[in-house]
Amino acid sequence: MDDTPNLGLPYIMAAQSQKHVTHNEAIRALDAIVQLSVLDRDLSEPPESPAEGACYIVAASPTGAWADHAGDVAAYQDGAWMFYLPREGWIAWVADEEAAVVFSGSAWTALSTGEGGGGGSGDFATLGINTDADTTNRLAVSADATLLSHDGDDHRLKINKATATDTASLLYQTGFSGRAEMGLAGDDDFHFKVSADGTSWNEAIVIDKDTGVVSFPNTTIGGSGGVGGPGSSTDGNIATFNGTSGDAIADSGKAFSIDGTFAANSDANVPTEKAVKTYVASAIDAVRDGVSSAYDTLAELAAGLAGKLTAASNLSDVASAATARTNLGLAIGTNVQAYSANLTTFAAIAASSNVQSLLGAASYAAMRAQLDLEAGTDFYSKSAVDAAFQPLDGDLTAVAGLTPSNDDVLQRKSGAWSNRTPAQLTADLSAFTGDSGSGGVKGLVPAPIAGDAAGGKFLRADGSWAAPTGGGGGATRELLTAARTYYVRTDGSDSNNGLANTSGGAFATMQKALDVVGTLDLSIYDVTVQVGAGTYTAGVSLAGTFVGAGAVTLRGDPTTPTNVVISTTGSHCISASGDGVHLNVSGFKLQTTTSGSCLSAGKGARISVTGAIEFGSAATYHCAADASNIDLTSISYKISGGAGVHFASVSGANISAVNCTVTLTGTPAFSTAFAYATSLSMVVSLLMTYSGSATGKRYDISGNSVVNTFGGGASALPGGTAGSTATGGQYL
Structure with missing residues (x-):
């Protein structure tokens, strides 16, 4: 054995030279x-200028000099990292957290017993006695009984809550399901x-x-035994509540009378049913005595009064004169004469003696004399008036015989009215459309629409507005003088001009918007195609360059990309092809079925x-570059569905992903590899942060191609299995 079994310290072997090296x-x-103490446990790369020791x-996921040492203790000793x-059970103090952690054999976790709970004063983040505590039940006890005793005097159990609307209570459970609760x-x-079930209370x-008043929301006081009352009371008296004495039930001192009428009863008694019946019978008799024999019963009296006391039968509550006439049974022209303003006029005329004289004049001369007018001087003679108005009489007759429709105009033409x-009026105008040699007609000039002036359009001989053709036969481009935004909405129309974010102004498809941008001269100004919320099933394809130095951006919702979805079947979501073709993209969720990639760039x-x-999810690839470029730089994006490949670079293409934060959700699967490069192509993944996991190979490189993670290590890219290289492929 060369090392100690617990700490792995090297032994000095027999006859070993340089023994001081092993010892040191x-x-x-x-x-x-x-006495392990570390400065931090959250760094994935070594600090730039570490202190000795x-x-x-x-x-997790360490890089640089710490690569492949996740969870290890890294010590800077003698100018190098050791x-x-x-081993399971090692304890370390973490200085920046002021907490102790323990190694479980697979991970470092907070120490839950002894010092190290988080404050350095003997406190604990959690404490479990004979059971496990958690972040909700931070103190947990499993026992037959729990004793909380005094320490010489009182002992008070306190349950404190933050605000009045919170809860501070004791909860009693059966099988961890609430059955009873008391408290605030x-x-x-x-x-x-x-x-009964821990849900309904x-x-x-x-x-x-x-x-301090006590209420019983679900309890009715009573039962087969009745309700107890005061200590003594009079038999037959009514029980009441007495707020003065404080008795819930008291003797009211009032009893049911045995018989009698209202007049015979005192205030201390309650009349019986017989007394009430006697009083009502007497009242009925009084009514019968005061009416004719035709109404000697209440039923007959009610029938006689039916409909007589309503507002419709009198004038006390009428809405209008018409209602009053209806109630009174009067009819205009029969019972009463209709009002006419002429009556007022005639009354005024009758009051004027001069007018009366005029009406009685026998001739024009008499009327002129009455008015002190002289024919030929102050007034035309009758013959002059007749001569002036006689032609008009004929015109009036002619006009009266016409039958015009709405919007028709009366016109005197060729000595007659029509x-x-x-x-017909349009045909009379002098403007012509069409070729007079082939049936051209006169008519009104059609009005231009929005954008015709900006587009330099003119009225053509066929009556339409059009842009002039250039020397090459193409239309003259509109030259931008400021940045422009075109709008696309699901409720728009491709017959709109796209310049207003309304259903009557926006385009319906992104393809129409980019086609219109292709007709412009951008000069130095940028154009944005703003796509509204919704799902679009038609992708967009860009195959020609834009004229001018301005940039073109296809933008959805960069804050919440799922608000704008491009979901295609059998085609790419967004594709660009051709030398010099460039498109900026942001703010979309992209997905395809059957075939097609989310982003496809080709041929330069x-x-x-x-x-x-x-x-x-993509039927083919997420990002596909063929002899072209796809750039993802300094953005955050999400991968929520699988594909054949996430980064697919072929035929000298380059996919560059730099300084991006990538979140993978739902463990997407990549059937070929996360990154694929072949035929002198490159995939760059620099300063990338990946969170979440994926299944499939991390990379597949061949044909002298390169996937460069800049020393990120074998696990720098997401995936469930190792990557592979062949025929000159390199993983860096």
Whole structure:
């Protein structure tokens, strides 16, 4: 045996040379692990300038000089890191936490007994006596009885809560299911509650905190034995509550009378049913004596009054004059004359003697004399008036004979009146559309729509607005003078212009938006295609470069990518192909079925993921680069579904993932490998933080390709099995 069985200290062997080396090695190990105290246990890479003798417990997924030493004790001794494999039961003090931890054989956990509970004063985070404690039941006792005794005088058990709406109570359970509870349950009144199942509770007693009054919410006082009353009372008297004396039940001093009428009873008695019946019979007789013989019973009287006392039968509560007339049985034109404003007018006319004289004048001359008007001077003569109005009489007759429809216009044409329809008026206008040599017609010019002016459109001979053609036969591009945003919504339409975030302004598809961007000259300005919340089943494909130096971004919801989902069947979610083609992407959840990748770049194109994104299940790959580039830099993204490969780089392509935080949920499976590179291709994974787990190979590299983790170690990439290399492939 070369080492000690517990601490693994090296023995000095017989006839060994350089014995001081072995001895110093053992002394160095003892210096590190005896009375073990470490500075930290949360670091995955060594500090830059450690002090001589500094000790650390290496955290999970270590890198650099600490790689493959997770859980070991790392001690900086003689200018180098020495690692000591802990044994079950080792205890270490963690300085930055001010807590003690113990090694269970597989992990370091907080020490739950003795010092080290968290404050250094003998306190414990949890304490279990004959049972396990947890973060909820931090003190747990398993015993036949528990004794809490005095220490010479009193002993008080205190249960304190934070606020009035919290609970401080004693809970009694059967099989860890509540059956009874007493205490301050949700307020500061004292409650007694019971339950049959630990879920539904019934209040038995409640004591009011302000008055001390006791109530029984679910108890009715009574039973086969009756209710006890005062010590003595008069037989037959009524029992009452007496608030003055404080007696719950007292003798009221009042009894049922044996017989009689209301007049015969005193205030100390209660009338019997017979007394009430006698009084009512007398009242009925009084009614019968005061009416005719036709109403000598209550039934007959009620029938006679039916409908006579309602608001509809009188004028005490009428809503309008019409209601009053209906109630009175009056009809306009029969019982009463309808009101007319003409009556007022005629009354005023009758009051004027001059007007009366005019109405009685026998001729125009008499009327002029009455008004002191002279024909030819102050007034036209009758013959002049007749001459002026005679043509109008003919026009009025002609107009009266027309039958115009809505929107028609009266027009005098060729010496006659006619009604003209809008279509006829349009045909009369001088604007032409079409070729006059082939049936061109006159008509109104069609109005332009939003964006026609910005697009430099003009009115063509066929009556439509269009952009002029350039020398090469293509349309003149709109030159941007400021950044622009196009909107896509599930309730939009591709016949819109995409410039407003409304159902009447936004496009319905991302493809339409990018096609429109392709017609622009971006100059130096950026364009954003903002995609609204919802699920889109059509992917987007970019196959040509954009004109200008501005960037184009396809953006969903970078805060919550699951709000904007691209879910395709048999096609890529987002693809770009061609030299110089570049698209920025952020804020989507991407998933495919049957075939297709989430992101696909080919033939010199580049896709840059600039914001949060989520990769769901993919029929082919998550990120597929073929002689192209895909960049993921300084972002956080999620992998919630499996695929053939997460990073697939082929034919000289490059996938670069730098300084990203990646969260894997649900243990996604990768049937080929997490990272795949072949045919002179590269996958870069630098400063990446992966959390969660996956199944499948970590990497598969061939054809002189490289997957570079910059010394991250064999487990730097997610996966359930080791990676593999072949035909010149390298894993760095």
